[in-house]
Amino acid sequence: MAKFELIMPKMGESIIEATILNWVKKEGDNVEVDDTIVEIATDKVDSEVPSPVSGTITKVFFNENDTVKIGEVIAHIATEGDEDDGASGDAVQDNEERQAKEPTKKDAPVSTPATKEPATATEKQRAQPAAQMSIGDSDRFYSPLVKNIAQEENIPMAELDQITGSGAKGRVTKKDILAYIENRDQAPVSKQATPQKTAPTTTGQTQTVSTSTNGQVEIIEMDRMRKLIADHMVRSKQTSAHVTSFVEVDVTDIVNWRNKIKKDFQQRYHQKITYTPIFMEAVAKAIRDFPLINISVDENKIIKKKNINIGMATALPSGNLIVPVIKNADQLNLLGLTQKVNELANRARNNKLEPADIQEGTFTLTNVGTFGNVMGTPIINQPQVAIMAVGAIQKKPAVVETEYGDLIAVRHKMFISLSYDHRVVDGFLGGSFLRRVGDYLEHFDTEQSF
Numbered sequence: 057m058a059k060f061e062l063i064m065p066k067m068g069e070s071i072i073e074a075t076i077l078n079w080v081k082k083e084g085d086n087v088e089v090d091d092t093i094v095e096i097a098t099d100k101v102d103s104e105v106p107s108p109v110s111g112t113i114t115k116v117f118f119n120e121n122d123t124v125k126i127g128e129v130i131a132h133i134a135t136e137g138d139e140d141d142g143a144s145g146d147a148v149q150d151n152e153e154r155q156a157k158e159p160t161k162k163d164a165p166v167s168t169p170a171t172k173e174p175a176t177a178t179e180k181q182r183a184q185p186a187a188q189m190s191i192g193d194s195d196r197f198y199s200p201l202v203k204n205i206a207q208e209e210n211i212p213m214a215e216l217d218q219i220t221g222s223g224a225k226g227r228v229t230k231k232d233i234l235a236y237i238e239n240r241d242q243a244p245v246s247k248q249a250t251p252q253k254t255a256p257t258t259t260g261q262t263q264t265v266s267t268s269t270n271g272q273v274e275i276i277e278m279d280r281m282r283k284l285i286a287d288h289m290v291r292s293k294q295t296s297a298h299v300t301s302f303v304e305v306d307v308t309d310i311v312n313w314r315n316k317i318k319k320d321f322q323q324r325y326h327q328k329i330t331y332t333p334i335f336m337e338a339v340a341k342a343i344r345d346f347p348l349i350n351i352s353v354d355e356n357k358i359i360k361k362k363n364i365n366i367g368m369a370t371a372l373p374s375g376n377l378i379v380p381v382i383k384n385a386d387q388l389n390l391l392g393l394t395q396k397v398n399e400l401a402n403r404a405r406n407n408k409l410e411p412a413d414i415q416e417g418t419f420t421l422t423n424v425g426t427f428g429n430v431m432g433t434p435i436i437n438q439p440q441v442a443i444m445a446v447g448a449i450q451k452k453p454a455v456v457e458t459e460y461g462d463l464i465a466v467r468h469k470m471f472i473s474l475s476y477d478h479r480v481v482d483g484f485l486g487g488s489f490l491r492r493v494g495d496y497l498e499h500f501d502t503e504q505s506f
Contacts, residue, residue, distance in 0.1 A: 060109050060133040062093065064124045072201070072230065074098045075123045076130070085113050093131065097280065103411060111135035123227065125201075198228060205233050222287040235291075281376045292438045296477040300433040301487045305494040307449060308468040310334055313502040321506060325391070332368060332423060333393035335446055338496035339421055340364050340386040346489040350418045352439040353480055367417035367437060368397065370404040371426075378404055379437060381417040391506055425449060431471040441477040442486070444493065446470060 064074055074096040081093045087107040094105045115132040118124055198206075198216065206216050211233075219236050221228035278286065314329060321329045343350050343364050352359045364386040367379040380400035382388070388396065403409050419440060424432035425448035432445040447470050454467040472494060476486040 058135045059114070060111065060135050061129045062105070062107070062131040062133055064096070064126050064128050064130050065105060066126055073123050073125050074103075076118055076120050077102065078120060079116060080104075081107075081113055083113055083116050087111060087113060087133065098411060102407060107133065109133055109135050201230055202228050202233050205230070205237075209237055211237075222284065279374070279376075281372075281374070281378075285376060288438065289435050292435050295438060296436050296441070297479050298433075298436065298475055299478040299481075299483070299486065300473055300475045301483070301490050302431060302471055302473045303490050303494045304469055304471050305497050306454065306467050306469050307497055307500075309502050310497065310500050311449060311468040313500065317506075324506065325395070327394055327398055329394050330397065331446075331449075332421070333390055333397045334500070335423075335497070336366055336368070336382065336385055336393050336397065336421060337390055338493050338500075339366060339419065339444060341496050342489055342492040343419060344386055345492055346485060348485060349442050349476070349481065349489050351441055351480065352418075353441065353477070354439075358480055361418040363416070363418065365416050365418045367414075367420040368400070369420060369422035369434075370401055372407070373405060378409065378414060379417060379420055380404055380409055380413045381415065383416065390504070419443070421446070425470065431473055433473060434475050436475055436477060441481055442489075443475050444490070445473045445475075447472065 075098070076094060077097050078095040079093070080095060081087055081091065087093060088110050089108065090106045092104040093107050093113070096103055096105060111133040113131055114134045116130070117128075118130055124130060202216075205211075206213075216228070216233075219228050219232060220226070221232050310331070314331070314334075318329055321327065347360065348358075350361045350364060352361070363384055365381050365383045366385040367381045369377050369379050372378055380403070382393065382396050382400065385393065400409070400413060403413070417437065417440065420434075420437040420443040422432070422434050422443065422445050424434075424445050428448055430447040430450065432447065434443045434445045436443050449468050449470045451466050452469045453464055454469065456463050456465045456467070472490065474486055474490040
């Protein structure tokens with residue numbers, strides 16, 4: 057029998073840890089290749105970890121709700137073959153890459169097997185090396201990386217305990233402590249919220265108990281994704297100087313063209329053609345004309361992106377929003393955009409998105425018209441500098457210029473808006489870009505076929 061080490065997989069360049077949501081397979085269970093072993097969650101998306109080998113799970117090293125660093129061994133799988141006491145080839149390679157990226161980091165402690173009674177946060181901290189605890193003890197859990205940063209910046213535990221965390225269960229992440237250090241001298245430390253009453257659950261963990269002073273008020277605990285969205289929105293408003301511009305667009309030709317071809321399109325490609333890929337095509341063309349919309353900001357540097365990766369805000373069954381990204385959208389024709397939009401929207405609704413599906417976006421499109429809204433002022437999806445919203449398409453009387461003079465006619469019109477970061481995008485650039493998107497929509501090619 058050989059021992060295979062299952063590690064926490066890489067979930068993207070910016071992801072350094074993940075939370076275990078559910079062990080689908082338990083110790084002693086047999087698994088086949090590609091069987092789902094564990095469900096995990098990152099700050100971006102939930103995912104399933106499949107088994108790369110066939111065998112029997114002999115040891116599980118972490119409990120549900122534990123947060124684990126990328127590259128850590130989370131389980132052992134016994135496989136048929138020669139005895140192998142070392143890590144799998146993938147695990148070794150991952151560890152080497154991780155060590156190369158973190159040359160100054162001290163050796164991490166060996167993960168200890170999970171027991172029937174999960175260890176408390178205090179017990180987990182006491183099990184860490186003294187060097188990682190030199191800034192003081194606390195009942196609040198901190199990752200070794202956060203502790204090292206706090207130690208280097210001379211942040212005492214009392215001060216660290218007051219930093220508001222955006223991670224799971226309010227845990228302080230690397231981003232939180234770096235943001236705090238950057239504003240340490242300018243802003244006061246956020247105070248921790250008063251802890252709510254807790255009650256034990258059947259798994260030995262604790263859950264928040266909602267309380268109400270009278271029967272007219274219901275207190276609802278935010279789920280993990282809603283907390284992340286809330287934090288992301290607040291950070292965006294604190295980071296960018298938001299300005300919003302509007303234009304009204306005549307999309308009569310697009311509406312008529314879509315009504316004419318949508319039945320044949322669905323029969324031929326088994327796909328519904330919506331307005332979203334049409335809007336996305338216009339956005340991609342306009343970004344090519346105004347590439348300084350496709351940027352991000354790093355302190356005093358402007359990072360100009362060559363790839364045009366357009367995210368589309370998509371509603372989940374829970375009511376939360378997620379933004380899957382269409383990579384290199386400018387290189388796809390309308391058929392390719394339609395297929396990609398439908399694929400990502402369907403996977404989002406069924407919670408099948410992968411971490412790579414929501415990363416590397418350079419611009420975001422949101423359709424507030426889906427909810428019957430005529431216009432909106434969306435919040436920028438950091439670290440991007442602009443986001444466009446399209447409103448509901450409405451029939452309106454409008455003046456139409458003809459060779460016989462001006463006429464009043466019923467036209468299909470909609471508002472589109474652009475929220476942009478006024479630190480780096482001025483009114484001329486933002487307004488010109490938005491007008492160009494409108495021009496592409498109003499001059500849509502109705503003669504094209506598939």
